[in-house]
Amino acid sequence: MDEIVDYELFEVPPRWLFLRVETADGTVGWGEPVVEGRSRTVRAAVEELMDGYLVGEPVAPIEDHWQTMYRGGFYRGGPVLMSAIAGIDQALWDLKGKRLGAPVYELLGGAARDRVRVYQWIGGDRPSEAADEARQKVEAGFSALKMNATEELERVDDPSTVDDAVSRLRSVREAVGDDVDVVVDFHGRASKPMAKRLVAALEPYDPMFVEEPVLPEHNDALPDIAAHTTVPIATGERMYSRWEFKEVFEDGAVDVVQPDLSHAGGITEVKKIASMAEAYDVAMAPHCPLGPIALAACVQVDACTPNALIQEQSLNIHYNETTDVLDYLADPSVFEYRDGYVSIPDGPGLGIEIDEAYVREQAEKTVDWHNPIWRHGDGSVAEW
Known part of the structure; x- marks a missing residue:
């Protein structure tokens, strides 16, 4: 039946x-x-x-x-x-x-780990002084943080823009010390020349990895960018199938891939992408600034994937101003973070129970989220 x-x-x-x-x-x-x-x-x-x-x-x-x-x-x-x-x-x-x-992880071969490491966002779309927030997240138990590198960038921007990005990362590094990992997200905002300058300038403060240094349509620039740094390079949130990921595996420039379980074909496809990555000695850190179902799917795949590195999650992220991840769960404790990790849910299926009555109540509200449209000083459209 x-x-x-x-x-x-x-x-x-x-x-x-x-x-x-x-x-x-x-x-x-x-x-x-x-x-x-x-x-x-x-x-x-x-x-x-x-x-x-x-x-x-x-x-x-x-x-x-x-x-x-x-x-x-x-x-x-x-x-x-x-x-x-x-x-x-x-x-x-x-x-x-x-x-x-x-x-689900049992149906995919069984657990390869007991728990999954997670990172916590600090700052917002327009990153400002993030040191205090970073310190608070570490005090709350997180051992890995993620922050945006810059605001909008010109194709070739001025030295102060690079200095500002360096200053932000330096302040976070000084606030949390060397025992905490800090991911720096370029968000595809940088052109190739700016990505090269920024990655080199940020390297002294040891980012865990730099994310999406250029847009995926410019992935052919990644080997050149990687040649300018020893910082690991990550990309993949805007790549949707194993055939797209195949190209970055073959050029050897990427160290971490970030398929999104709600964008890249789901559990079936991302498990295949992860296995391809393993064959190329590439780690996986699934992208997930989304809701509880997407996160549950990510954790199920992480659980049975040997090369899973760390998991993004959106609790208290700057997008979630009205409703957050745990609000839709009948039992929010399933995503209780301890010492920077989340336990692997052992319930059947995705391991979560959705509060259906709350979903139906919230679905009565008007939802009309769109990302902002940013513009340069001359009025042309900037990458968000």
Whole structure:
């Protein structure tokens, strides 16, 4: 009785889209298919896939469902389709785990670790003095932090812009010492010449890694950037399939890949990307500034992935001004962070219980999140 009979989609604050899938015996699985700022577009894609392929089908053959959703359309890939597939895939794994009474990581080969290290965001889109906040997070038990490197950047910016980025990282490093890791996110805001200058300038303060030093459409510049530093290079939050990641593995410039479990095809695809990364001696640190379902999917994959390095999570992140990760969980203790780690949930499926009544209540609110549009001094559009 594992035939899929119904599904619902819920747009909820602050900027998430939840998918509820139900089978004939009443079992419910949850997924998080979303492109931040494009939730309505992804909603339409999910509806096309569910109505066109999956309603009426059994849950069990997840790999075949993935192949059908991906290869069943002549035009493939991209953020919208892969995010729709990702959320559906998460829900299918949640259902399968619940039907078999096992967490997803057990179905993927079993645990490779006892707990997963997490990092905490400090600062916001426009990073200011972050030292005090960094100190507070370390006192709260986190051993790894993440901060944006800069605000908007010109293609070739002035020395003070580089100095400001260095000063921010230096202040955080001095506040927390050398026993704490600090990730610096370039957010794709830098051109190749600025990325080279910034990475070299930040190196004395030992970032754990620099994230997305250039946009993924300029990944061919990564070997040149890597040649200017010993700081590990990370990228991948805006890459959506193993075929895109294949290119960065082959050029050898990237040390950490960051596929997003709600964008890069879900559990099925990210587990394959992780295995490819392992073969190239590349670590994985899944991107996840999202909600509890996406985080649960990440932790399930981290649990059974030998080269998983650290996990992003969005508790108290600057985007979550109205509603936060734990608010949607019936038992928030499943994501209790201790000593900078989260335990691996051992409940069936994704290991979380969604508070469905709260989801329905929040879905009544208007959700209209869009990322800001930044502009340079001359009025041209800047990378956010």
